[in-house]
Amino acid sequence: MSQASGRPCPACGTPVPTGQRFCSNCGTDLTVSGPASQSGGQSPQNYPQAPYGQQQQVPPYAQAPGAFGQQQQQISPYQQPPQKSSPIAEALGALGLLFFLRRYRPGYVARRQSSGCCGCLVALVILLVIFGLPAFLYYRANPNFVNQFKNQVQQSSNSVDNGNSNGGVPTTQPPITTANINQSVTYAGVNITIVSVQQSTAFIDDNSTASNGMVRINIKEANSSGKDSSYFFSDIAHLILPDKSSVAPVRELQTVGPQNGTTRDNWLDFAAPTSAKIDQMTLVLGGAQDAQEIIPLQSTANLSAFQSRTINPNLPINYGGLNWTLQSATRTLSVAGKQASKGMRYVVLTFKVDNPTSGNVVIGFTDEYMRLKSADVTNPTIDTTLPTTINANTNGVTGTVTFLMPENDTAYTLIFLAKQGGIDPQSNAPVNTNFKIQ
Numbered sequence: 001m002s003q004a005s006g007r008p009c010p011a012c013g014t015p016v017p018t019g020q021r022f023c024s025n026c027g028t029d030l031t032v033s034g035p036a037s038q039s040g041g042q043s044p045q046n047y048p049q050a051p052y053g054q055q056q057q058v059p060p061y062a063q064a065p066g067a068f069g070q071q072q073q074q075i076s077p078y079q080q081p082p083q084k085s086s087p088i089a090e091a092l093g094a095l096g097l098l099f100f101l102r103r104y105r106p107g108y109v110a111r112r113q114s115s116g117c118c119g120c121l122v123a124l125v126i127l128l129v130i131f132g133l134p135a136f137l138y139y140r141a142n143p144n145f146v147n148q149f150k151n152q153v154q155q156s157s158n159s160v161d162n163g164n165s166n167g168g169v170p171t172t173q174p175p176i177t178t179a180n181i182n183q184s185v186t187y188a189g190v191n192i193t194i195v196s197v198q199q200s201t202a203f204i205d206d207n208s209t210a211s212n213g214m215v216r217i218n219i220k221e222a223n224s225s226g227k228d229s230s231y232f233f234s235d236i237a238h239l240i241l242p243d244k245s246s247v248a249p250v251r252e253l254q255t256v257g258p259q260n261g262t263t264r265d266n267w268l269d270f271a272a273p274t275s276a277k278i279d280q281m282t283l284v285l286g287g288a289q290d291a292q293e294i295i296p297l298q299s300t301a302n303l304s305a306f307q308s309r310t311i312n313p314n315l316p317i318n319y320g321g322l323n324w325t326l327q328s329a330t331r332t333l334s335v336a337g338k339q340a341s342k343g344m345r346y347v348v349l350t351f352k353v354d355n356p357t358s359g360n361v362v363i364g365f366t367d368e369y370m371r372l373k374s375a376d377v378t379n380p381t382i383d384t385t386l387p388t389t390i391n392a393n394t395n396g397v398t399g400t401v402t403f404l405m406p407e408n409d410t411a412y413t414l415i416f417l418a419k420q421g422g423i424d425p426q427s428n429a430p431v432n433t434n435f436k437i438q
Helices: 068-075 087-103 115-141 145-162
Strands: 177-187 190-200 214-223 237-240 262-271 282-285 293-296 309-311 315-319 322-332 344-355 370-374 377-380 394-406 411-416 431-436
Touching: 177 293, 315 411, 315 431, 322 431, 370 394, 377 394
Parallel strands: none
Antiparallel strands: 177 190, 190 214, 214 262, 237 282, 282 293, 309 322, 315 322, 322 344, 344 394, 370 377, 370 411, 411 431
């Protein structure tokens, strides 16, 4: 009995007969596995002994750590602990799996990939919307931006070349050469007098000044036209240098034309080399589509071609039961707030109208019954200050009528049309009146 009992299995505690190599319950090799205390494991736990002749059942979770689990650890000493999974890696793996399943699903037919081209097109459209639209709107508001930018780049380059640390503006004012001009023109209804022209290497009160030469044109503006002006000097002013190159102003003291009833001083600064002589320069007022005024920067310059011309014919006209008098006719480049278009001139007629009748006479709008003819051109009125009704027994009602006519014409025919517009009573025949503005 004692021989059959033998020693207990160090792994499961089952009695093993003496001389038996393997445990009949768990299969532990008794020649390898020594006592738990010798292998560094825990001491074997005491389990209830099964009756003799019956195999003892031990739950797997109750096995000693020195059995299979411990033996596995001894065999694989370099086994690493499990790594934590990355959510990003799992997401990328899932996308890859979906792409794989989509591409290799039954019935899949490969198509030419165009997503790259479409993506580039979408990106280009987005960039155009973000950057192109604001740039276009800014250019529309500032059409001389390109020239101004070029001037700024040139000025910056000159500043670097000259070694100025304050952007090309010296700390003290360099010598200034002044030429008195005192010449006047009218632009868009504003009288502009070119008082003087100054030249220097730089102007210290202009932070946009160049360091290799500046020209300042001092002007006086007077607006008594009855309307506010709306021009920008960056749009209408250019300086023609002796080499025939054109430069826009880099800065103005006042950037927009004056309001009605305003008289003020102003100046325009242009980048120009000091080697250029003032009396060889020309100031141009007016855009490319305007009737431009070209002004040599000389006190003796002849500007009569840009001056208004007025005659006072005082011609009587009987029309529509009223007594009309053509008091004056003026040919001019500009009217209140407007400059004539290229190749054209304004013709402004001033009338005095008397109503000797006992009833009010409605004359309506002049563009319905009044025309001005010169050579082969016949145009209606574009503006008037005449009232639409001349009251009964009223004398001396005055007003103007404006036409836009070719610039080289001087002989005109004023036509009152027959049975036109709302004038009452209407004339049965047209009334023509000839005059000249030399």
